[in-house]
Amino acid sequence: MVIDCHVHLSTFGHEGQTFSEIRDSLLASMESLGISYSLICPDSEPNTGVSDLATTEELVRDHPKLFMLGTVQVPAVGMALIAKLDGLADGGDIVGIKLYPGFELFYPDEDQCHAIYEVCMSHDIPVVFHSGETREEAWREQYNHPGEIAKVARRFPALKIVVAHFSQPHLAACRDVVLRYPNVHVDISGLAHPEVVGACGKEAIAYNLQDLASQQPDKILFGTDWPICDVGDHPRLVTSLTTSDMAKTLILSQNAKRVFRLDFDQ
């Protein structure tokens, strides 16, 4: 079984299509590649090329193969938005909360984020941080660097954290934070993208992934960043690891099932 913990309903490569059509393309892509379940990350900003929270809620409903995360624009967060996320988590409508430091100019350890983490902890769902390369503007990476995420891990040891994209290009720093903090996990979405391979180096990606997989295979979650990335290249990052089949099973499905507490029968 494969669970893709990081996809978007995005018009990237689907220009001119509705989000409903893009959702159907996602389901078709999952079917053809043998992906059983996908977790959709909505955009925190409305009216972009990526579906927002309300649109995603509408499109995920009644699709048993699709789960979704909540999100919020952190600089705009207040009691009403916290209550909204709390209600969605209560109803089992969201399986985590995705935040976008770097796209939005806040640091994960800032006070304004703490109420969001309380929602996550009270429902035992993870917070997922966008991390690393952001709009190809390196100065934005100071906001989502693994070192900043480590401050949250230290302050909230009961909070489950997922660092997206292995913080590329900060692969080694990310690996060190994941190894150090029991509550920090990583997803591999985007790592097979040709531009990411070009920026980080194929060897550095393989080395850091292998190093983490051989020490803490329970910390790595499979993800693709569909439709921005070619999904087909991502499973090979896992199948080429020189770890046990058990570790590969953890990475491809069981870690996501456990961390996001996904509720399905098989």
Ligand SMILES: [Zn+2]
């Ligand atoms: Zn993404």
